[in-house]
Amino acid sequence: MSSSVEPGRVLLVGAGPGPVDLMTVRAMRAVKEAGALLYDALCSEEAIALAPPGCIRIQTGKRAGKPSMTQGEINRIMLRLARRGLRVVRLKGGDPSIFGRVGEEAAFLNAYGVATEVVPGVTAACAAAAQFGFPLTHRGQARRVVFTTARVQDGAMAHDWRSGADPEATLAVYMGAEAAPDLARALVAAGRTISTPVAVIERAGAADARLTTTSLAALTAGPITTHGGPVLIVVGEVAAAAQAQASNASDGFRERAS
Template sequence: MTFIPSDSRLNGGDADRGRVDLAGAGPGDPDLLTLKAHRALGRADVVIHDRLISAEILALARPGAQVIEAGKTGFGPAMPQEEINALMVAHARAGAYVLRLKSGDPGVFGRLDEELEALEAAGIPWRVIPGITAASAAAAQIGQPLTRRGRNSDLRLLTGHDVQGFAEQDWRALARPGAVAAIYMGKRSARFTQGRLLMHGADPATPVTIVENASRPESVTRATTLSLLPQAVADATGPAVILFGLAPRAAAALPVIKEAVQ
């Protein structure tokens, strides 16, 4: 295995050649980009980015850098993972400093392991730069902590679907009072998730908040309950995080709301 130590510094010139950084771009707001990722954007020769990376963040790339979209859409068109792996390896082998830029944090539902394995197999030096994941941004946006003394001593980050279809979870644990979970890619599986939770004893009145485009100017927050989850998520068109067990601080007792965040 060849990797770049976490305390290494980019010095420009030959030190950056023939290597790959895999960085998190955060949830979309360029102000939530880490300084380390910002510096990498300003130095990279090639930027291979996910579809969800905002234009404001891509604008920070070094002038003259080659910017390649490696788009992935849930249940829609996507660049095959093998092709993304091959792009990183080919550009790094040609001597480029490659930045693989992922939405949120690269280690949270970002196929980081598959890309690292491809780089290791090719003998390409790499480094991981963490980012702010969408669950953190969404919870901050509604003014709620993801953990709270006396309420939940654990937090679950879930995916709504995996390679097998709608993802099965530990529904009994999730159905317990006080449980909190952030569900990524959960719009299409909302009715499935609701059914499984109710089947395992979850209270239909459990608060649920859908945060669409967390941290971005066009963000929309929908507060609802488990009993109304499928209807509440139906209008969401952008990427959304479903915060199970959390209501917006100012709307804990309100019915479904739709509020554009300024």
Template sequence: MAGAGPGDADLLTLGTLKALQSAQALLYDALVSEDILALAPQRCIKICVGKRGDRLSVPQEKTNALMVRLARRGLHVVRLKGGDPSVFGRVEEERDHLDRHGVPHKTLAGVTAASAAAAQFSFPLTHRSEARSVTFLTGRTKDGSIDLRDASVADPEMSLVFYMSSHNAGHIQARLLGAGRSPFTPVVLIENAGRAHARARKLTLRDLPATVVAEGWDGPVLIGIGDAFAYARMADTMLAARTA
């Protein structure tokens, strides 16, 4: 298992780069960029097994079976996952399947989208005066719900980063306001974090659902909520993207 990061090849770890360059079979997620796929040998077997919300996707069971089948052929198999394998991926389901079939494996970390976004748009995820902790949450649970426990999300000094949750923007806003968060809490929306064509918008919690609808972005969207995100710098990043 190797983390591809959020898409920019510059954000690959050296370990993942070495794994790619020696891969004989590559099972990759839908959001892995062409630049990263090009780093694998030309004769490497490349199979897209990625999943995108509300779209046709390869069943997890098929991915599991492919890993075992290719490994038993004696191939060096790299399961390339977007971001970091341990953050909102299905890494444990896949490792458990490999364990049960006696296939040895190891996991290589990757840069998660929140870290890439924080660097790209120059904001902190934590701040010693305003944000003592950060919590990552997903809007893509098995039953489609999103778990927001009032006791934790109500803390104004906690940064919240929602992955794959733009479709739940209205529910997120309602729960956070109901938990006591101010409607003027800073929010940043980021599409395609870590890539040269990333886009971002700064707003407040009050305007979250309307802004998500107005933007209508098709790429993966992060939602950052909390005082730390007020530091996001838009102009510097847009200039960097134009000159990349």
């Protein structure tokens, strides 16, 4: 008699930017039905608490500059748990398809015969735009959005920034706090005007989110000072709306940094 166990499924789930009420209904249901939960450090305690009693909970790390499991370790743990027949949920901050390595994880698991499902989530750029009252696209002002990261290799920006130099493009830069000066200089060198508005949002979507409004010219001065949360940099004319919104905000969670 065979003692093999039918492999479980792995759900690659977006937890959104933090607050549990910004999770989709499908994402919440996935966590509530999880047999094993592998979650990133940026996932909120409220989201993790949705997991049922007896659920295996494993933090994978994945916060910039902090100790984290390697991607290989995460892959092997998901595979091992799925082979035990568990319903595995890989919970990621934001949307798993935006800098969430969802393609790598799905390809690895599928290669071993484990079925996967992707559950989308609200990404930080959308959360920031909603929270601080600016659009990502706007007729006559911004007709495209570029999602990117700012990575520095050997002291130089690793990207070709010509697409971000388009004056009608909104650039949403993830994980860019330390590389902000290099980013600003690269965009100016590519043709973006130094007066282009910039919105810097820390912990987008959270009640304690912080907004700083500035320009590319000012952004060249030095790395952005943070309070430990993830930082999103939005470059483009639409960021000017965040300036106006921030100065008029009175709901208690928006802040214009000095």
